[in-house]
Amino acid sequence: MTNSASAIDLELRHPAGSTPIRVGAGALREPSEELLNAVDERSVFAITSPAVRGLHGTRLAELEARAASWQALEVPEGERAKDLTVAEGLWRELLRAGGKRDSLVLAFGGGTVGDLAGFVAGGFLRGIDYIQLPTTLLAQVDAAIGGKTAVNLPEAKNSVGLFHHPRAVLCDTELLSTLDPAELRSGLFEVVKIGAIYAPDLLSRVEERLSSLLAADAEALAPIVAAAVQAKVEIVEADPEEADRRRLLNFGHTVGHALEAVSDYRELRHGEAVGYGMLFALRLARRRGLGADGADQVRELIRRVGLPPLGEVSVAALLQRTARDKKARQAGLAWVYPSALGEGRIDSAIDLEEIERTLREFLADPWSE
Ligand SMILES: NC(=O)c1ccc[n+]([C@@H]2O[C@H](COP(=O)([O-])OP(=O)(O)OC[C@H]3O[C@@H](n4cnc5c(N)ncnc54)[C@H](O)[C@@H]3O)[C@@H](O)[C@H]2O)c1
Structure with missing residues (x-):
């Protein structure tokens, strides 16, 4: 674990390589080099929900400026996003927009957006890179960490999915200030x-x-998020x-x-x-x-x-x-x-x-x- 001025840098090693994870209050204002390099000169598809885009979409401006092309793709809020028809719609959208094997998916939302976007990236052209920018506490401490992706079937939740690790994860606890208090509590569990x-x-x-x-004090949340992530990293690495x-x-x-x-x-x-x-x-x-x-x-x-x-x-x-x-x-x-x-x-x-x-x-x- 290392600390930059105000962010904590962690790493998850896994069979496909390693994922750098940055946690901090305002971390999206100082993206890591790994994150900027991952976006550099690539076709980027930012998968997000209308609420998250409306509240925080402008925070992606620095990343957008580094991309060769940038397209924001909105999916429904909550569990309705984790649906095969939504995934199919995104795959077709990526193809129509010229998505290639070196395109990049950004997941900008809660755990539902992250699970869906990771699944879409993992299946598209047999797997392209993606980055997790989780915007709920639950996604920052859990869903965005560890490479599990999935969508739901009517019979059972998370029943179709794959392991596909993100290229990088960035948890900015400032994003959590707009969360419904019940969502914060949900993440704390x-x-x-x-x-x-x-x-x-x-x-x-x-x-x-x-x-x-x-x-939702971002400075108080950051070390707790980092400690929870570190614990999950150790369990997943094993x-x-x-x-x-x-x-x-x-x-x-x-x-x-x-x-x-x-x-x-x-x-x-x-x-x-x-x-x-x-x-x-x-x-x-x-x-x-x-x-x-x-x-x-x-x-x-x-x-x-x-x-x-x-x-x-x-x-x-x-x-x-x-x-x-x-x-x-x-x-x-x-x-x-x-x-x-x-x-x-x-x-x-x-x-x-x-x-x-x-x-x-x-x-x-x-x-x-
Ligand atoms: N892959 C994994 O390892 C893993 C682990 C745990 C949970 N999950 C999955 O995570 C999902 C739950 O994730 P969740 O709790 O983040 O729910 P969610 O994605 O449904 O988000 C909850 C709500 O918060 C809103 N929201 C998101 N960010 C916001 C922000 N910054 N400000 C205001 N509103 C915001 C969303 O629009 C949504 O309405 C479940 O589908 C669960 O299966 C996956």
Whole structure:
């Protein structure tokens, strides 16, 4: 990790090379040399959403000035962007505009735009370069890091995708000042997640600065984003294609994905669903090593970050959806929880009867022990 005047430079090494990651308040005003070189004299397709372009599009002017040609392509807001028809529309647009193997895609938006743009870049002419410029906290700490791209099918979220690492990632925490506060909270749950299973000091850092973080203070956010990114980098480097350890990042996600799916992705944001999913998994963790103090610390931080109420959900619907989770392997579901703070465990040996009973208790009162 190195620091420029006001930015923190990190690197993710992966089988296809390495990705430089710059994090800072105002980092887009001082793009790294790698980023400028990647854009230099190329045909650039900036994939973004109308809201993000309207709020922050002018911040791309320096990059646009370096490109040989520049085209902004707008996609729908939110999950509707992660659709095969949207991807097809972009591929055809790229072809019509003369896109070539040395063209460059920029992903300028939240995790949905990043997942879609990475997928489009990965499939176009068997794979072209792309750069992630994530504009939500969730995308900066999680979605833009690690090379996973995907679109959704009606049957299941993220069910068609590929590993395709960006050429560079730049996380400018100033962009987060315009986020809806609920989106900021959603991103903070992913920070809590990685703290609980891998980097426990992050939990106390978030606790200490919570009011500044929730106020979208760019200077307070930058070191937290950098620390969360660094933790994810270490996990991904050890297991780039999720054969094993990378599954630690799914803490809170099995029940989280199921909660998102039963409400048809309309009631809970991704991070909020993960917040509830972590509350569920803490119950499994308490029977398997995690002490009461550790569980209380994580639960209390989730409470302080702030979850919306959970609507009506049945145990049967949740069970059916967890079984369909794409992380389910033939051998059964793998559950992730901290067996001690900062020590995530992947456990495939929890029987269905315990899961069903624990879901019942969780739905009766998500906050109780
Ligand atoms: N690839 C991965 O490894 C990975 C990891 C985690 C999550 N994800 C994916 O990320 C997606 C969720 O991402 P998200 O939470 O960023 O949601 P999102 O992309 O839907 O963005 C949330 C909302 O914020 C708005 N927005 C974005 N930037 C803004 C800004 N700076 N100011 C104001 N508004 C802004 C968007 O228009 C949108 O309405 C999910 O599809 C999830 O599957 C992927």
